[in-house]
Amino acid sequence: METKVIITDDHSIVRMGLSSLIKQFNVQVVDEVATCNELMQALKNDTYTHLVLDIILPDGNTLEIIENINNLYPKLSILIHSMQPIEVYGKILKKYQIHSYLYKGVSENEIKFHLESFIKSVPMTMSKVIDNEINxxxxxxxxxxxxxxxxxxxxxxxxxxxxxxxxxxxxxxxxxxxxxxxxxxxxxxxxxxxxxxxxxx
Missing domain, CATH: 1.10.10.10 (Winged helix-like DNA-binding domain superfamily/Winged helix DNA-binding domain)
Known part of the structure; x- marks a missing residue:
């Protein structure tokens, strides 16, 4: 099946940057949306293999729709790309079988490495799921x-x-x-x- 990626982030410059990096991995279709509603509509209208998703969007927290996405599109691979601390969201995301998390504050090389691993379905594990006492x-x-x-x-x-x-x-x-x-x-x-x-x- 052809690799088709959809990026969901409310910052156009972030979407453009991610799209540019992903296309370096010979991905021909990289679509972009900015809200939860736009994402659900896009998933309904087309078939994607990979989703790059921020947690906080203008029309809500994506935790409100992840379970629904998993139920409707069980084969969709999801990478969370967010400024939110992993120690807060890591365990919850694992509950939804999401094991790919990329912090927005890392270097471009690390972003590129994680994106390539995600697109090529290389197993990744969430690092640094820190003890509850810290956060x-x-x-x-x-x-x-x-x-x-x-x-x-x-x-x-x-x-x-x-x-x-x-x-x-x-x-x-x-x-x-x-x-x-x-x-x-x-x-x-x-x-x-x-x-x-x-x-x-």
Whole structure:
């Protein structure tokens, strides 16, 4: 089957850079989208072999759609390319059978190496899945990370409940769990912790 790649990132310069590198591996089809909705539509309209995916996109956290993508397109290989710390997302991504993670802050040579390994289906393992004690956000479950994303972006409980299709009291409970797990004393403190542990939103 012909290798067909789709890159999902909200920064056009990142998509262009990744596309240029991937085409060096004799890949003829490299498509680009910027949002979760655009990605789901593209996957519906065409058949791809590889997906390069950021975690945080303008219309949501991709944790909200990864399970659905796995169910609908089980043969699709997924590489997470993100600024988010691996110690927070690594275990959750493994739960979804995603073992390829590329941190955006590494050198171009390392990016190229990981992309080539990914495209050629060379088995990769996530490195540096660090002990939960180091990063308090690593103890958060999938739904808690989804709520955290909207919380850090200033969404209110009612808005988050509408976006995630959950009851308001459920969102309130999840918010309390988040604050307890990361030991945040206030919303300002939560923002400070997120910044200190490189949680982008």
């Amino acid at each position: 308090p956000f690593s103890s958060l479950a999938v739904r808690e990370l989804e709520v955290l994303h909207y919380l850090l972006n200033g969404y209110r409980t009612k808005e988050i409940s509408t976006l995630l299709g959950l009851k308001m009291n459920t969102i309130s409970t999840i918010k309390s769990v988040i604050f307890d797990k990361v030991k945040a004393e206030s919303f300002t403190h939560l923002l400070q912790l997120a910044h200190a542990h490189q949680i982008s939103y």
